[in-house]
Amino acid sequence: MPLFPLRRIASFAKPGHFISRFSSPTSFTPRRFYYGYISDSKMAPSLEPFFKHGAGLRKAVAIPSISAQDENRPDVVRMAQFLADELTALGAEVQQRPLGKQPGKEHLELPPVVIARYGNDKNKRTILVYGHYDVQPALKEDGWATEPFELTIDEKDRMYGRGSTDDKGPVLGWLNVIDAHRKAGVEFPVNLLCCFEGMEEYGSEGLDDFIQAEAKQFFKDTDAVCISDNYWLGTEKPCLTYGLRGCNYYSVSVEGPAQDLHSGVFGGSAHEPMTDLVNVLSKLVDAQGNILIPGLMDLVAPVTEEEKSLYGDISYTMENLHESLGSETGIHPNKERTLMARWRFPSLSIHGVEGAYSAPGAKTVIPAKVIGKFSIRTVPNMESADVNKLVFDHVQAEFAKLNSKNKLNVWLQHDGKWWVASPKHWNFSAASKAVEQVFGVAPDMTREGGSIPVTLTFEQATGKNVLLLPMGSSTDAAHSVNEKLDRRNYIEGTKLLGAYLHYVAEEPNSA
Numbered sequence: 001m002p003l004f005p006l007r008r009i010a011s012f013a014k015p016g017h018f019i020s021r022f023s024s025p026t027s028f029t030p031r032r033f034y035y036g037y038i039s040d041s042k043m044a045p046s047l048e049p050f051f052k053h054g055a056g057l058r059k060a061v062a063i064p065s066i067s068a069q070d071e072n073r074p075d076v077v078r079m080a081q082f083l084a085d086e087l088t089a090l091g092a093e094v095q096q097r098p099l100g101k102q103p104g105k106e107h108l109e110l111p112p113v114v115i116a117r118y119g120n121d122k123n124k125r126t127i128l129v130y131g132h133y134d135v136q137p138a139l140k141e142d143g144w145a146t147e148p149f150e151l152t153i154d155e156k157d158r159m160y161g162r163g164s165t166d167d168k169g170p171v172l173g174w175l176n177v178i179d180a181h182r183k184a185g186v187e188f189p190v191n192l193l194c195c196f197e198g199m200e201e202y203g204s205e206g207l208d209d210f211i212q213a214e215a216k217q218f219f220k221d222t223d224a225v226c227i228s229d230n231y232w233l234g235t236e237k238p239c240l241t242y243g244l245r246g247c248n249y250y251s252v253s254v255e256g257p258a259q260d261l262h263s264g265v266f267g268g269s270a271h272e273p274m275t276d277l278v279n280v281l282s283k284l285v286d287a288q289g290n291i292l293i294p295g296l297m298d299l300v301a302p303v304t305e306e307e308k309s310l311y312g313d314i315s316y317t318m319e320n321l322h323e324s325l326g327s328e329t330g331i332h333p334n335k336e337r338t339l340m341a342r343w344r345f346p347s348l349s350i351h352g353v354e355g356a357y358s359a360p361g362a363k364t365v366i367p368a369k370v371i372g373k374f375s376i377r378t379v380p381n382m383e384s385a386d387v388n389k390l391v392f393d394h395v396q397a398e399f400a401k402l403n404s405k406n407k408l409n410v411w412l413q414h415d416g417k418w419w420v421a422s423p424k425h426w427n428f429s430a431a432s433k434a435v436e437q438v439f440g441v442a443p444d445m446t447r448e449g450g451s452i453p454v455t456l457t458f459e460q461a462t463g464k465n466v467l468l469l470p471m472g473s474s475t476d477a478a479h480s481v482n483e484k485l486d487r488r489n490y491i492e493g494t495k496l497l498g499a500y501l502h503y504v505a506e507e508p509n510s511a
């Protein structure tokens with residue numbers, strides 16, 4: 001790896017250099033835009049029209065690419081086109097690959113996978129980066145302080161908007177890195193393959209088969225994989241992530257009456273679906289987070305003494321937990337147990353009920369059919385089929401105890417496997433050096449409580465090491481109201497992705 005690009009990237013890591021031009025709209029001129037230094041003192045509080053991909057994040061957030069809502073499918077497709085156009089303008093070879101019909105919703109076409117290649121030099125390593133361009137649902141009336149699909153920057157440089165941290169900010173981070181190298185005239189250190197999907201928040205429908213099929217085709221040159229789609233443990237210290245929990249997502253429906261009923265007329269004389277459902281849901285998990293499904297915890301691999309010893313050194317405090325919760329309602333008394341609950345043990349969450357009255361005001365209706373939704377985050381060594389059997393048997397058994405004449409159905413909506421990798425690989429060493437360069441600290445090695453279903457697929461299909469390199473922080477509220485990405489994380493995170501690619505280029509092969 002020639003020294004020159006690394007020197008350039010070292011200066012790129014210092015405040016005030018080219019990435020910071022996107023924080024200085026007032027001093028923007030085309031001449032200075034060309035890799036020009038703009039002093040920090042001129043930083044303006046807003047991200048308005050500066051540098052293409054700062055503006056790009058605003059445009060991306062404005063597209064409500066909600067994969068879970070059928071009516072937003074055209075927006076998801078529009079978002080794919082947006083990314084494809086941006087990548088093409090940056091000089092990448094881009095394809096939008098169809099994935100066919102959505103299983104169970106055959107009237108809907110799955111959104112395309114956007115794949116791209118930037119560089120094709122046999123003497124360079126090839127890094128495959130994955131991200132997703134779909135987002136969770138969001139409505140202003142859910143409690144957002146601002147419009148969810150309008151990037152809004154406050155006085156503390158927090159950039160609010162659905163998808164800002166999960167995962168449009170990180171995806172655009174990769175594009176920013178390409179753009180910055182082109183503008184700076186710095187040779188790109190690796191060949192980059194991109195794989196950006198539009199169904200991650202709905203269980204990555206269709207992507208596994210695509211990755212398997214392309215492993216020896218489009219992805220064949222891959223030397224390592226990097227995914228930026230999770231979060232730091234706190235707000236100050238970056239981390240590298242080597243594990244994820246899996247996710248089995250279930251629906252349970254209860255139905256009886258032919259239509260909704262007047263509760264004054266029929267209350268007390270008919271079995272009520274909502275009452276049955278609430279009873280069944282209450283038998284899944286207790287208030288301390290203990291899963292009540294018999295046999296489920298027996299599937300979990302025992303925690304070793306060596307593993308336990310890793311938790312003490314992680315930079316995390318109960319204050320970090322409280323800050324990201326926005327309250328002091330954590331279950332466990334200390335950081336070790338809290339982190340184990342998040343990374344090492346399964347959890348069961350109840351997400352909502354379809355068909356139940358949820359608008360403000362008092363409506364005295366008995367819903368005729370309700371569908372409860374819950375998911376289980378899985379960990380080693382839980383196999384999806386075993387989990388499903390225990391869940392289905394338990395739900396049916398609890399329903400039977402109610403002696404209700406209603407009808408219950410329970411089914412799996414989607415599942416994704418847990419993943420744990422070895423961080424002793426050049427991919428992780430390169431990222432660790434990049435963190436030290438950009439942030440001046442060694443990263444924590446973490447696992448993540450959330451799920452990225454295709455991580456394991458990439459590992460198995462390519463046979464290569466996978467690294468998770470997060471950009472956002474613990475207070476970003478991904479999936480929640482007021483999701484945000486701090487401008488600092490966006491800027492420094494973009495530098496981190498760029499520095500990582502330079503270290504990848506010079507890191508020796510792992511033993």
Ligand SMILES: C[C@H](N)C(=O)N[C@@H](Cc1c[nH]cn1)C(=O)O
Binds near residue numbers: 249450452
């Ligand atoms: C960690 C990642 N950014 C994420 O949010 N993943 C989702 C994936 C998922 C699984 N089932 C449905 N979506 C998550 O962990 O909820």
Ligand SMILES: [Zn+2]
Binds near residue numbers: 132166
């Ligand atoms: Zn995500």
Ligand SMILES: [Zn+2]
Binds near residue numbers: 166479
């Ligand atoms: Zn997500």
